[in-house]
Amino acid sequence: MCAAMASEFSRPTKFPPGMFEAFQGAEDPAHLSRVAHDTAAALLSRVQADPDPEVVARLVAYTDEHGIDAIAELWSRASAKSLPGALWRVYLLRALIRQDPRSMSLAFQRGAEVSHTIDQVVAGAAIPAGPDEVVELADRILHGLFTGDFAVALERAAAFARVAAVGSASLADDADETDAVHPDRPAKLTTRAYRLTELADELTSCARLWRRDALD
Template identity: 85%
Template sequence: MASDFHRPTRFPPGMFEGFLGGEDPARISRVAHDTAAALLARVRDDPDPEVVARLVSYTDEHGIDAIAELWSQASAKSLPGALWRVYLLRTLIRQDPQGLSLAFQRGSELSHTIDPVVAGAPVPAGPDEVRELADRILHGLFTGDFAVALDRAAAFARVAATGFASHADDADAADAVQPDRPAALTTRALRLTELADELSSCARLWRRDALD
């Protein structure tokens, strides 16, 4: 299936679109859960660094569509749903590292929680640093504590959401050169907040051995 996708699919910043599934939702759900569980079990049983590296960079070669076709329609609180969301977050970071790094930096300055620490990004975190962080988080799903990796992804998303919301306030107070910019930034903040909530829920389920 992956051979059908040769170039990465680029999303405009902030786009969290769904993908249409096949005609049999039950079959799609079964395939999504089976492939996610099999992949995770195989890599954890034999965590070959080259294999992990290929999995982390898989969407760079094949595009996010290749992952989406398998997992994007799965429940947000499921193993395939969790894997899909971390891959999606990595893709968004790599497509707009400047915007995400600025949002994360602003969010870190405004946050009153431990989220910036949990995310694990250096301070200050520039585009290169957030790209590296995205890779480390995804790497952690396959080789480290799965729940910790989900928590790190959720923390990054929450901090960045705070930053985008702050940037939206700034844009709203500025002149009307880009009248749609505040709404676009607010939408990104809301989507990232939703993503963070879903990832946190998955982390809690994993710790209770209830994420499948």
């Protein structure tokens, strides 16, 4: 799922000097896994211990400058139920929202209308949630990973993904497969609904593990 979603957001990668030196000659999967876990743990503990607003702001906006590939190189191959896996998924969700805020806000808004859960409340999005509101929400959720309750931030991201998944599925039902301009729209919306649902489940599992002090 993550590799497929990441392909939607590919941009030229600009690595800061020395950031990925640990990967030289690091074909060993076990080594790559250890580097992913160590960097995620070190980053989170460092920022939570001293949440300098400027540092947090740079972390939130990191992929805006360097591209989602910069984060993918570091954490995307980690287990879905791990600390680097959790960080990767929240960055990926933010990238998805920022790439197409209009369609994501439309999916979230439709999901909030047709679903009968409290997920839209948990996510914390403004109602109605337009493009600007969902972009701002994505930033607040990622910000919360570093400065607030980590599990709550994961649960908010999961809730947003679930609502958007329900909305995407509903929009797919409405889409006209005979549309000559966008004949593949129903299939794309259905695929996105599936991937968002999977993403939500993974983030929820990570939140539970974090609360049990078992998210490594």
